Amino acid sequence: MLTFNLPDPGEGLAEAEIVQWLVAAGQTVAVNDPLVEIETAKSLVELPSPWAGTVVALLVAEGDLVPVGTPIVTIDDGSAGDATVVSGPVVTDADAEAGPAASGAVLVGYGTTAASVSRRPRAGRTVVGVDRDEQVHESYSTAQPVSRPVGEVTSPGALGGEPLPPPLPDPGEPAPAASATTPGAKAKPQVRRLARDLEVDLASVVGTGADGAVTAVDVARAASGSSNGANGQAGVVHRVPLRGIRREMVASMMNSVKTPQASLWADVDVTETVRLIEALKKRREFDGLRISPSLILARAVCLAMGRSPEVNGSIDVEAAVIVVPEDVNLGIAAATARGLVVPNIKAANKLSLVALATALNGLVNAAREGRITPADLRGGTFTITNVGVFGIEGGTPILVPGESAVLCLGAISKRPCVVPGPDGDQIEIRSMATLTLTIDHRVLDGEAGARFLNDVATVLREPGLSLLF
Numbered sequence: 001m002l003t004f005n006l007p008d009p010g011e012g013l014a015e016a017e018i019v020q021w022l023v024a025a026g027q028t029v030a031v032n033d034p035l036v037e038i039e040t041a042k043s044l045v046e047l048p049s050p051w052a053g054t055v056v057a058l059l060v061a062e063g064d065l066v067p068v069g070t071p072i073v074t075i076d077d078g079s080a081g082d083a084t085v086v087s088g089p090v091v092t093d094a095d096a097e098a099g100p101a102a103s104g105a106v107l108v109g110y111g112t113t114a115a116s117v118s119r120r121p122r123a124g125r126t127v128v129g130v131d132r133d134e135q136v137h138e139s140y141s142t143a144q145p146v147s148r149p150v151g152e153v154t155s156p157g158a159l160g161g162e163p164l165p166p167p168l169p170d171p172g173e174p175a176p177a178a179s180a181t182t183p184g185a186k187a188k189p190q191v192r193r194l195a196r197d198l199e200v201d202l203a204s205v206v207g208t209g210a211d212g213a214v215t216a217v218d219v220a221r222a223a224s225g226s227s228n229g230a231n232g233q234a235g236v237v238h239r240v241p242l243r244g245i246r247r248e249m250v251a252s253m254m255n256s257v258k259t260p261q262a263s264l265w266a267d268v269d270v271t272e273t274v275r276l277i278e279a280l281k282k283r284r285e286f287d288g289l290r291i292s293p294s295l296i297l298a299r300a301v302c303l304a305m306g307r308s309p310e311v312n313g314s315i316d317v318e319a320a321v322i323v324v325p326e327d328v329n330l331g332i333a334a335a336t337a338r339g340l341v342v343p344n345i346k347a348a349n350k351l352s353l354v355a356l357a358t359a360l361n362g363l364v365n366a367a368r369e370g371r372i373t374p375a376d377l378r379g380g381t382f383t384i385t386n387v388g389v390f391g392i393e394g395g396t397p398i399l400v401p402g403e404s405a406v407l408c409l410g411a412i413s414k415r416p417c418v419v420p421g422p423d424g425d426q427i428e429i430r431s432m433a434t435l436t437l438t439i440d441h442r443v444l445d446g447e448a449g450a451r452f453l454n455d456v457a458t459v460l461r462e463p464g465l466s467l468l469f
Contacts, residue, residue: 002051004035004073006066016040017065017243018072019193027055035073039244039338044370053077063196065243187214194337197240198223216337246339255401263396264449265436268457269419270412274431276463280353289357290364293433294332294386296460297409298356301384302328302349303469304455311405311452312381315443322443331383331400332360334367341367342383342400343376388412394434404443407456410434433460 006016016038023035032048035055039045056074060066187195187202191214195202200222207214223238242250273296280291305312305328313324330348334341343366345351345359366372383406387395394410410433417430435457439449459466 001056002053002075002077002079003071004050004075006038006068006070006072007047008068015065015067016045018060018062019044020062021058022046023055023058023073025055025057029053029055029075040374044245044338045373049075051075051077186212187219191216191219195219198238244338245336245341249339249341252401253398256398259399259401260441261399261438262441262446262449263436263438264446264453265394265434266453266457267432267434268460269417269430270433270460271431272463273460274412285354286357289354289361291357292386293388293409293412294384295353295357295360296463297384297386297407297456298330298332298345298348298360299353300456300459300466301330301382301407302351302356303459303466304452305349305382306469307455308448308452310448311439311444313443314381314402314404315440325381327381329379329381331380331403331406332363332367333383333385333397333406334364334372336367336370338370341372341377342380343367343372344380344383346379382406384409388433394436396436397438399438399440404440405449405452406438407453408436408438410436435460 017040018036019039020037021035022037023029023033029035029049030052031050034046035049036047037044038047053075056076058073060070060072066072186207186209192202194216195205195214198219200219202214202219205214205218205222208218209215223236270293273293276296277291277293280286309324309326310322312328313322315322327347328349329344329346331342331344334343343363345356345363348356348359351359363372363376366376380400380403382403383397383400385397385406386409388409388411391411393413395408397406397408399406412431412433414429415432416427417432418425419428419430420426435453437449437453437456455469459469
């Protein structure tokens with residue numbers, strides 16, 4: 001009998017939330033079959049099985065927040081004796097004597113060293129092994145291991161592009177929490193999670209999805225009082241726990257505002273960029289790829305960075321030095337149902353336009369489907385964000401901690417502009433967009449920021465001039 005402890009998925013974190021079990025008691029698994037989906041402060045991660053065998057019991061419930069090193073599942077691999085309990089993939093006593101290479105249980109990101117983690121539970125979170133009197137707002141946990149029939153296990157996926165919940169109603173008297181794990185309700189795992197967060201009873205929601213499935217929109221309507229949900233009454237207060245990615249986003253933004261920041265913006269005629277996008281869509285090299293203004297902006301940033309490499313830098317206050325890497329690890333801000341994530345394209349400045357489009361499409365799809373990995377989030381040096389997709393003309397972005405600049409692209413809209421004509425200035429309808437650059441004023445001054453922003457604007461205004469960069 002082998003016991004699998006929650007490992008640190010390569011992020012140096014102390015805890016993670018059990019989002020969804022991908023196996024059930026009695027199910028047969030092979031090495032590297034996905035066992036469970038967990039959410040850390042950085043991302044959603046699937047943990048694979050280090051052994052082949054039969055799942056005996058799931059030791060923690062979906063929704064539980066557990067420390068690294070906590071036993072989460074037992075697997076019968078047919079061998080005699082029990083496994084030695086360690087942090088990460090567990091190895092038997094015989095395997096431990098033979099060394100990690102002999103165990104066959106060392107998976108990427110798990111490591112091989114043993115370390116136990118002891119952590120005092122925080123208020124408002126469910127921590128396995130803590131007395132129930134100390135569990136505040138215990139909404140999801142159970143005291144018993146969770147086992148489900150194989151037929152109830154569903155594969156992970158995104159919300160399928162469903163819109164995020166509408167604004168919550170005005171505060172009033174709170175309603176008691178309702179269970180959102182009703183077995184009879186048909187809903188995706190992510191929809192069940194949303195129902196738990198909004199304290200909506202799925203059994204009381206009428207599904208409008210395929211085959212009567214409850215969708216995220218149905219849950220949002222129930223939560224806002226526009227359906228027959230048990231908790232959808234006017235004046236209800238909904239308390240959404242700050243967990244995982246959303247909690248990390250809050251901490252990151254609070255840390256960001258400690259940096260002295262300045263912003264510059266420019267209204268840019270992007271008519272030629274719009275024409276370029278339409279031309280690229282017809283090219284065979286881009287078949288199957290989504291070509292958007294973000295792609296051209298990413299390319300423009302990489303070209304402009306070659307003339308202003310200091311924009312790609314960061315400050316090491318303790319060492320009193322500004323660090324400027326050669327590679328531009330281009331962050332792409334992505335709004336997801338779980339919060340804002342900023343995965344980055346490694347060495348984007350060294351990619352061709354086709355390769356950049358492929359990488360950008362891959363990151364966007366991974367973010368939408370909740371497949372962003374810790375490696376995708378590490379090492380960013382500059383970030384772009386596109387609020388134009390929401391119909392917003394512009395905004396002032398906030399720095400990602402550790403970076404010295406972030407660039408925001410607003411909506412591309414038709415506006416009357418004064419342009420040169422054969423008989424002097426004339427008014428034409430042009431495609432316009434607002435660019436806003438926020439800089440770390442410890443690293444960059446206004447002149448450096450303005451020069452960089454002007455170069456980006458030049459490429460968007462006249463893409464042919466990029467040959468000069």
